[in-house]
């Protein structure tokens with residue numbers, strides 16, 4: 001039972017990562033079951049999630065009792081205790097849960113989760129470190145590498161493309177990038193098109209090959 005959009009997600013492990021994930025899902029209208037061993041953590045999220053329960057996720061009976069298999073997706077957000085993470089994933093896989101996501105704290109941990117058959121392994125610290133590398137070295141305000149070698153960068157609009165319609169800047173030919181969206185200072189974001197005219201102080205979202213998009217984000 002695979003669905004494109006997850007209407008309900010079970011989050012196992014409510015540490016810094018799991019908690020932020022669960023609250024963001026709630027804010028977006030997704031139903032969330034939170035599970036953690038720690039009673040204080042469970043108490044602190046009481047009323048903030050659809051349901052929060054104290055349970056040991058390495059025990060199959062506990063997960064069955066909570067009907068975890070009825071959720072569209074299950075995220076294992078246990079990091080510190082690698083054996084608990086591995087055992088939990090093993091139990092979920094044995095229960096035939098169709099969409100298991102798990103956080104890995106090291107490459108070795110991630111490799112084991114992948115070998116077990118976890119459907120999506122995420123590396124939050126590694127990914128964030130790589131992302132910050134792109135931000136700290138230049139002027140980009142935000143950076144997402146969408147695929148290897150292709151990125152989306154948020155940056156101030158450089159003066160070379162200000163005060164003329166984007167369609168007349170020859171940006172794709174000269175810099176290999178496309179301005180996908182823009183924000184005039186203090187206004188909401190909007191999609192960019194050929195007629196969009198940018199001004200000093202505007203912010204843009206640029207897409208293109210990582211090297212081109214980053215180089216463009218450095219222009220003043």
Ligand code: ADP
Nearest residue numbers: 013014015016017036037056057078079080084
């Ligand atoms: P973060 O780095 O995001 O804070 P942690 O790995 O420190 O993540 O936190 C993981 C959470 O998972 C902790 O709150 C911990 O109590 C919980 N946890 C660890 N083992 C189990 C388990 N067997 N069952 C349920 N929750 C667990």
